[in-house]
Amino acid sequence: MRPSSSFLRSLVFALATVGAVNAIEVDAATFAKQNFDFIVCGGGTAGTALAVRLSEISSFKVGVIEGGKYHKTPQGINFADVWNNPRNLAGRSIDIVRGKGLGGSSMVNLMGFLRAGKVEYDQIGHLGNPGWSWNEITPYFMKAENASLPTKNETEEIHAGYDPAIRGHRGPIQTSVTSWFSEAIPPFFDVLVRMGMQADRDFNDGTDANFVWPPILAIDPDTETRSYAANSYYEPNAKRKNLVVLLQSQVLKVELSDKKDKNGNLRATGVTYQDMTTNKTYTVSVKKDVIVSGGGIQSPQMLELSGIGNKTLLESFGIKSRIDLPDVGENYQDHLISFQSFDVPNTMETWDILYDPEKNASAYEEYMQNHTGVYTAGVSVISYMSLNKVVDAATLENWTAELDREFFARNPSPGRRLQYAIQRKRLDPHSNEASIEFYAAPSNAYAETRERNKSYMQIACIPSHQFSRGSIHVKSGNPLEHPAIDLNTFDFTIDKRIMLAGTRLGRNLTDKMPLKQIVVNDVKPPANTDTDDEWNEFIAQTASTPFHPCCTNSMLPREFGGVVNPRLVVYGTSNLRVADVSILPMILGTHLMATAYAIGERAADFIKEDYGVLH
Numbered sequence: 001m002r003p004s005s006s007f008l009r010s011l012v013f014a015l016a017t018v019g020a021v022n023a024i025e026v027d028a029a030t031f032a033k034q035n036f037d038f039i040v041c042g043g044g045t046a047g048t049a050l051a052v053r054l055s056e057i058s059s060f061k062v063g064v065i066e067g068g069k070y071h072k073t074p075q076g077i078n079f080a081d082v083w084n085n086p087r088n089l090a091g092r093s094i095d096i097v098r099g100k101g102l103g104g105s106s107m108v109n110l111m112g113f114l115r116a117g118k119v120e121y122d123q124i125g126h127l128g129n130p131g132w133s134w135n136e137i138t139p140y141f142m143k144a145e146n147a148s149l150p151t152k153n154e155t156e157e158i159h160a161g162y163d164p165a166i167r168g169h170r171g172p173i174q175t176s177v178t179s180w181f182s183e184a185i186p187p188f189f190d191v192l193v194r195m196g197m198q199a200d201r202d203f204n205d206g207t208d209a210n211f212v213w214p215p216i217l218a219i220d221p222d223t224e225t226r227s228y229a230a231n232s233y234y235e236p237n238a239k240r241k242n243l244v245v246l247l248q249s250q251v252l253k254v255e256l257s258d259k260k261d262k263n264g265n266l267r268a269t270g271v272t273y274q275d276m277t278t279n280k281t282y283t284v285s286v287k288k289d290v291i292v293s294g295g296g297i298q299s300p301q302m303l304e305l306s307g308i309g310n311k312t313l314l315e316s317f318g319i320k321s322r323i324d325l326p327d328v329g330e331n332y333q334d335h336l337i338s339f340q341s342f343d344v345p346n347t348m349e350t351w352d353i354l355y356d357p358e359k360n361a362s363a364y365e366e367y368m369q370n371h372t373g374v375y376t377a378g379v380s381v382i383s384y385m386s387l388n389k390v391v392d393a394a395t396l397e398n399w400t401a402e403l404d405r406e407f408f409a410r411n412p413s414p415g416r417r418l419q420y421a422i423q424r425k426r427l428d429p430h431s432n433e434a435s436i437e438f439y440a441a442p443s444n445a446y447a448e449t450r451e452r453n454k455s456y457m458q459i460a461c462i463p464s465h466q467f468s469r470g471s472i473h474v475k476s477g478n479p480l481e482h483p484a485i486d487l488n489t490f491d492f493t494i495d496k497r498i499m500l501a502g503t504r505l506g507r508n509l510t511d512k513m514p515l516k517q518i519v520v521n522d523v524k525p526p527a528n529t530d531t532d533d534e535w536n537e538f539i540a541q542t543a544s545t546p547f548h549p550c551c552t553n554s555m556l557p558r559e560f561g562g563v564v565n566p567r568l569v570v571y572g573t574s575n576l577r578v579a580d581v582s583i584l585p586m587i588l589g590t591h592l593m594a595t596a597y598a599i600g601e602r603a604a605d606f607i608k609e610d611y612g613v614l615h
């Protein structure tokens, strides 16, 4: 089993039964006959939030086409599709996972409900995107959230900070911090505080770097169940007559008008989809907008299948080009993650008990009866650091000079230069912007090294912003074929250097008190891993991604590589929008779920405003 999958399976505990569902499922033929104002292609994190907000306007009729089912009891990543990319990281395939079902990836993820630092949203604004700065996007994070005050225990033991002024209190997504945490984790927290990380702040207050916190999680603390797009946005509104959800149907393409309007734009006229239970295809028409919300991987695929993308590439697969937009599927970014596992005393209870059938059964019973215990656990410590905490100034200066040489030798486009200028500032030895994330979890990341009756902890290192850019494109004209994913990992040497430095620091932390006191042994990599070559080989053989594919339909001016404008309208169209994490122009130094909700919320207000109904 791959480490990432093992890790995730061991991590996603706080999942429990979602109540009975209203009758939402229309059949594919009935759906095609409806008279929709809006059609949302993909009922995921952003798509569900957007559709529900649009349906607040009773005169709007909103249809959602979702490829998966409504999984009433989401469990781990078992509902996710896994795709392989055979070309990267020492020739190894990496699984790229996303949730398929109503709620999308919010249904399968690790529930972190996290904002990046203020500076990062402001940078998106500075890239030519009015309306997206920290001050402008914060109300949408708040609109999505219903935050709970941490308990006294959570404040004292795991330093859960809370600032009610910047958190949401009336939104659909219930948030809290983990109420069950292992004794193996506080020593990691203490080491980071001794390194100078700030504690006791609200995780989502816009602080960018050099802090350590328990992450805010999308868990309803009353029931200790996952709060996600389907059960929290959709279900309370499922009875709305003007909101219609079609499940198990895959969008094949967006239909575009034959002729351009007076502004030279094509109009989205409808959507063609395939009922995956009967394999029949249908076309449904739309009166106002089509919104593509398939996520970072499939939104560019939907555009390309509709003839929007790089003309030469599309025509090579027999797809008729309608709008030549070469940056669709480009600028692909993700994080990379490396895990290290350590033995800790087996008197410490860790998530590893769940691999013991008897202990697992009793933990499950405890959860089902009382909603307490290890089944309610989530990640309890995350830290973001600036690079100057990881490498010295002289090294950073050398790396920057090397990067400049590599970057400018490629004759980069004006758009790439803009992004580069922003990213490069983080290499300044005085920068206090987030560059590396560390988190610890009480579990062995590597199933093949797990032994019965032993306890483990893992330290994960995630560089926050890679300089390398990959791509995601169709690999044929067949809409049911998965796209080709090219992460292009370590295209720039500095990405490899930062990952190496961060992973080494992860190991070094275990030599510091009080963590040193509880780490019994290095499990993987072994303690004799020493030279750069050995560490690089370990990373090449084990690194994965935390599943944050994004930026493949970037919101940028068209001349800078943009696919959508700041109101999320696809260039060359009048009424086709994209709303999901594919619109981010640069990956954020955080996990992306809360931002996906904020994008869905933001898109809903843009649309309401455009149709004169935003009150």
Ligand SMILES: Cc1cc2nc3c(=O)[nH]c(=O)nc-3n(C[C@H](O)[C@H](O)[C@H](O)COP(=O)(O)OP(=O)(O)OC[C@H]3O[C@@H](n4cnc5c(N)ncnc54)[C@H](O)[C@@H]3O)c2cc1C
Binding pocket: 008, 041, 042, 043, 044, 045, 046, 047, 065, 066, 067, 068, 077, 080, 097, 098, 099, 100, 101, 102, 103, 104, 105, 106, 108, 109, 110, 111, 112, 113, 114, 249, 250, 251, 252, 293, 294, 295, 296, 298, 299, 302, 546, 547, 548, 549, 579, 580, 581, 582, 590, 591, 592, 593, 594, 596
């Ligand atoms: C295993 C995992 C763990 C993660 N952990 C965290 C975490 O702890 N915290 C965090 O902040 N982020 C996490 N993330 C990332 C986060 O969940 C995603 O970035 C975010 O949810 C993406 O939202 P989205 O709306 O862009 O896409 P999604 O939520 O992925 O929605 C896309 C939807 O479109 C549907 N779809 C796609 N193509 C079609 C088509 N052709 N026709 C019909 N439907 C289609 C899909 O089925 C899906 O429902 C994790 C992701 C994964 C996969």
